[in-house]
Amino acid sequence: MTPIRVLICEDQALVRTGYATIFSAQPDLAVVGEAADGREAVRLAQQLRPDVAVMDIRMPILDGIEATRRLAGPGVDEPVKILVVTTFNVDAYVYEALRAGASGFLLKDAPHGQLVDGIRTVARGESLLAPAVTRRLIGHFAERLRPTDTSAPARETVSAALTSRELEVFRQIAAGRSNAEIAAELLISVETVKTYVSRILAKLGLRDRVQAVILAYRIGLVPGPR
Template sequence: MNSRRTRILVCDDQSLMRAGYVTILSAQDDFDVVGEAVDGFEAIHKTQQLRPDVVIMDVRMPRLDGIEATRQIAGPRSAGQVRVLVVTTFNLDAYVFEALRAGASGFLLKDTPSKEMIAGVRTIAAGNALLAPEVTRALIGRYGERIRDDAAAARRAGEALAGLTAREVEVLRLIAAGLSNAEIADTLVLAKETVKTYVSRILTKLDLRDRVQAVVFAHRIGLVTPNA
């Protein structure tokens, strides 16, 4: 049994929010809150200094916002060892989508119940993506069109898509719609383990890190549309 504690850095410019996160997370036997940051610059510096496993990241902050901080901590040019969980209010969903594109492993709303926050951190720490289906659908519905803005990137993505089987494309489409593995299994009348295998193959073939990137990929190339 792995008894290693998850190291967490909390980044939020509001002291009361930071204190709340620290109190909730520190009470867990498997968590170790190693530090706090008040803006993106400090989050980047403390990530390098403290080497947390997970960074709880606010979006709107002074000096450097959470999106750019996420890009530098967990983006394509980063070492990729630290995972970022974005927390925000729902009316900032546009910023959340940008954060996911920047490399965040998932997001939660700031009014998420404590138990869900704790479970979310564990999900991210385990190397999985955290996408609440109902919030994902709202995000995609409002901002799916906007992300298909790079024709060259979309063309390259389309070429990568050609390497998937018809069933894998079908599974990817359902992932992008915000369905969980269990929901995909029910929809396609497959075993959950079979769906899990398909998801793993899709991520490997498309060189994607997790389900978050799969959602962005699918919408970026137009595999699904906001009104689908």
């Protein structure tokens, strides 16, 4: 089995060393590089093409949000999968990182096993964002997520692209519900929900559920929290 190639982007040397030790001990992970600042992270990611870049947000020269945007943001032809590892008390940074293209995030004090599993999850092309965290972020940033004056055409385009059932599932995703919760709400199986989610992402050209949540609120498909 080909190991997952990981790039570590973290300005603290001790943290980088710790990550490298943890990841290298896993038979299915291989550390291909380490970056101490955001500019180096972008350079190494473009040069090494890792399967996953583990990205800190607060880094010198270029912060992790801008580095993520350059590697995985809109208009990037071959985006790199980004797993942000940060502290939870900076929700604004997490929100901006997700909008910049990150596939998910974990806390810096997460157990080692959770961090390793997070890399595997992102490498599979899945998003790593717990439903409860989705709801929290939406609650904190409802004002930013409200639709703009130009949202109507985009909303019409999305509605036209999806079937009525897919729109139902899309709204459930936007509410931060898990596949199991959606299945219970719509009285369908979890496997059916997974199929709907895959179709929705493919039709709308979205990479993962994180992008789906942001799009749904940005175009006003569902009302922002009060």
